Amino acid sequence: MNVGNNMMNDTFPCMLTPWLIALVLHSNRFHGDLRCHNSWPSLKILDISSNHFSGSLEPVNFSSSTAMALPSDGNWGYGPAYEFGVTLIIKGQMLEFHRIQLDFSTIDFSSNSFYRMIPNAIGDLTSLRQLNFSHNALNGSIPKSFGRLSNLESLDLSVNQLAGPIPEELGGLTFLSNLNLSYNKLVGVIPKGQQIQTFSADSFEGNSGLCGFPLDISCSNTCGPPPAGYDENGEEKREIEWEYVCAAVGYVVGVGSIVWLLLFCRRFREKYFGKIEEFVEDMSIAIDMRRRRARRAAARN
Template sequence: MNSLQMLNLEHNKLTGIIPQCLANLSSLQVLDLQMNRFYGSLPSNFSKSCELETLNLNDNQLEGYFPKSLSHCKNLQVLNLRNNKLVDKFPDWLQILQYLKVLVLRDNKLHGPIANLKIKHPFPSLIIFDISGNNFSGPLPKAYLKCFEAMNTVSQVNNDGSLSYMETILGYHVDNAIGNASYYDSVTVTTKGNKMALVKIPTMFVSIDFSRNQFEGEILDVIGELDALKGLNLSHNRLTGHIPQSIGKLTNLESLDFSSNMLTGVVPAELTNLISLEVINFSNNHLVGEIPQGQQFDTFSYDSYEGNLRLCGFPLSKKCGPEEPSPPSANKFWSDEKFGFGWKPVAIGYGCGTVFGVGLGYCVLLIGKPRWLVMIFGDQPKRRVTRKTRVRRRTHGSTRN
């Protein structure tokens, strides 16, 4: 089928290995095999003449590594490999794909850091970047977050005011008639705390989801430059430091989730400028101080801030006031966090030492050595008395009975 442009077999119960020959069809633009039971590895022999624009293999049981031959598909716009069993590092070579708009790798077994590569404009067209639910580690990728051009300049609507959607134009030739047909891509995303299926992907929907990984370090200020962002989820990582004030510039942001990290400092007052914000979640961090008030912040519930023991103000029940006095130094001495052990091992050690010391002292006083120690803690030792015994010698002149 050398002229095949689209193969859509989604939402079935197909099983087995994906035929490698599908990667060699030079005319194929859409390959959608999502929501089946395919296993084995990904197709690995994509030709240099690859015309793929959409590759949906999500929600199968695929294993193994990313095929580098996929970089031959220069026109690729959508790559969705969500919910498989892929075990590999982040495919850095995907950044050279100039037209890639949707990259979804969530819920696999991917691992390792995401390197800050030296390419000038990585992923220039990317608007949906979802790598949640893996084992990625290290700092957040500064080079990527700084250079996402489409997340700054993506158009919100068409010239006529209607929404713009991602689509693939398929040409056809039937009964000597030549025409075009549109194929609209779809994707399932998690936004505002809920899973949502986008039957059509609006070009205005710009989202980053790095949640449920092991990223560490601080949240980068450059995130505040991604003006078109509507969803930002960095929850369930190991991020530290403060919430950047620059996030207050993201006026199109509708969902913000930094929960279950180790963030410190205050909630920036600049975030009250986010008038489009519908969902916020800062729970289970180490934030302090008063929660800002005004605009959308007056609508958020207790759940948005729970697990921050030093936060105060509405909607929490804890009122803001003078800081409580710090605990006495004795409590700090017994703190498990400072010394790594509690009072029980210390008490056991003191008890054993006391018993041993009393026993040793008793032995010293009993045997009388060392003498200088006995003289300090006890009486003068008694001198031994040597009794002299007279020996009666028998002589020949002794009286016989």
């Protein structure tokens, strides 16, 4: 099903057949979250990029996409294939496919408004060739399970809020030819590997806490303390605003003390309500005097 590049304004089509192989919704006005009770075990291509989808990715049952978890023989482009055409954005370029290999899978959720963490279950989709979550609001860390995506050729997680170190497991992805982790909150040393060391500094720019090749920022002491603003796990620290905490505690203690005295101290309660009665009486007298003065002034005029 390919309805890309239209003006469709709707929610995710959860009613589609479970035997769907390819679903392309990119460049429309689809919105809402992806809470579907159905699953698509035969799905190989899922492209919902450039829409208005939002919410967390946790409700998405990636584990149900068993067709994406099939082992690959490493001979992409040969052997049996699906005979249908589809246009996809692969490694930043729009390509038109006239046939899809049985071991080819791709997920593209880019340019939406998804947030929270990336599910670890994506690491089970071992036949993935491309994974694109760029231009969202995803946070948390990059799952170590990505190291199991041995057939992955393109990974784009740029322009999110991902924090923590880059997993060492990414250094073992030997088929990876396109990597973009730019403009996140990643910290620590860029892992070493036969493939990851071949990428340019552009793949890691916009992460002020990263160091090591290919960046020009050296890691003087990789065993030292974490960068300022991050904990030992690479997660961003959230400092406690103690002035607000103290103000809140003082307010609670003050109100609680007054309530306790009103409930359990008779003398305080009598004085408290006596003062209130005096205040109300004084206010009534003052208002009455103002009214009398106003009447006298009106009578003179």
